[in-house]
Amino acid sequence: MGTYVFDQAWARERERLTALEDLYDDQSLHRLAALGVAEGWRCLEVGCGAGSVARWLADRVGPSGRVLATDFDPRFAEGHGLPNLDVRRHDILVDPLDDDAYDLVHARAVLEHVPRRELALERMVAATRPGGWVVVEDFDIGGPMTVAAARYYPEEHAELAERLGRALERLFTERGVDASLGRRLPEMLASAGLTDVAAEVRAPVLSGGSQDFFRLTLERLRPGLVAGGLLEDAELDRFLDLLTLPAFRYAPNFMVIAWGRRPEPA
Incomplete structure (x- = not known):
């Protein structure tokens, strides 16, 4: 397909x-x-x-x-x-x-x-x-929408959220997906x-821990993100940990x- x-x-x-x-x-x-x-x-x-x-x-x-x-x-x-x-x-x-x-x-x-x-x-x-x-x-989820989504994260995590969004966009683009x-x-x-x-x-x-779609998506894409040099393991670990915290609010896609x-x- x-x-x-x-x-x-x-x-x-x-x-x-x-x-x-x-x-x-x-x-x-x-x-x-x-x-x-x-x-x-x-x-x-x-x-x-x-x-x-x-x-x-x-x-x-x-x-x-x-x-x-x-x-x-x-x-x-x-x-x-x-x-x-x-x-x-x-x-x-x-x-x-x-x-x-x-x-x-x-x-x-x-x-x-x-x-x-x-x-x-x-x-x-x-x-x-x-x-x-x-x-x-x-x-x-591409271009300016990456910045828009990052605005819905806690301010101290917005930079990481934007980096993650750009990494996902690049990974999808490299694999022929139109993000x-x-x-x-x-x-x-x-x-x-x-x-x-x-x-x-x-x-x-969403609140951290309330929904698993974004977390599972990142876990599935993790090998490609890391192997492609788009994100580091430590950055993904940090983000996945945040997604489990009830006080953490975010916009997935x-x-x-x-x-x-x-x-x-x-």
């Missing part, structure tokens, strides 16, 4: 993906509900991860609806026991996908890892029926021919959610 930097074989990857869901599902599910996902809809979840959004969609569309959840490695979404939810190994860039088939197509933290992002989005739009919705979520894709999503959706395009940014501010409607034929 592309440049995904988080190996599914890592012993704690399911835990990391579940923590991501805990952190960002509120934004995703609120938007999907607001767009009217209802009984009988057909939905496609691209890059389903641990499967929480796909399971929510299956419950929402009911027995008369259908949800297809795809992933390059769908192991963590399988075994759900829901009769209206299919989980399939699938590469959005090359594997077959029905056209005009879905009332909703959703992807979260997927396109930033795909080398041919415009093609992936084009295929998602083609799979959406006229009048249906495409919803895409990706991070924006700033989130900010371009509205333009991409409009360029793909969608109408009624809009977007929101979620920037949670900015997530952009953008949506648009495939137009009806004239």
Whole structure:
């Protein structure tokens, strides 16, 4: 599929993906509900991860609806026991996908890892029926957003937070990941021919020890950060220790959610 930097074989990857869901599902599910996902809809979840959004969609569309959840490695979404939810190994860039088939197509933290992002989005739009919705979520953690996130850390740790953010951006860039894709999503959706395009940014501010997504992400990326000379072991140790302290407040990542409607034929 592309440049995904988080190996599914890592012993704690399911835990990391579940923590991501805990952190960002509120934004995703609120938007999907607001767009009217209802009984009988057909939905496609691209890059389903641990499967929480796909399971929510299956419950929402009911027995008369259908949800297809795809992933390059769908192991963590399988075994759900829901009769209206299919989980399939699938590469959005090359594997077959029905056209005009879905009332909703959703992807979260997927396109930033795909080398041919415009093609992936084009295929998602083609799979959406006229009048249906495409919803895409990706991070924006590059450039000025690194400085912005550091402002939400205690002042004495802001410099370390900014260094960490720049190190992550560089690591992602070196591996072909677009760390700033989130900010371009509205333009991409409009360029793909969608109408009624809009977007929101979620920037949670957390207390140390309250959420594990950022800590697990850093633990997974630590070998690359250190081996690449982007951060020292001691700096990562210090930061990981801070993430366990209840008095420590921080902003992990900015997530952009953008949506648009495939137009009806004239």
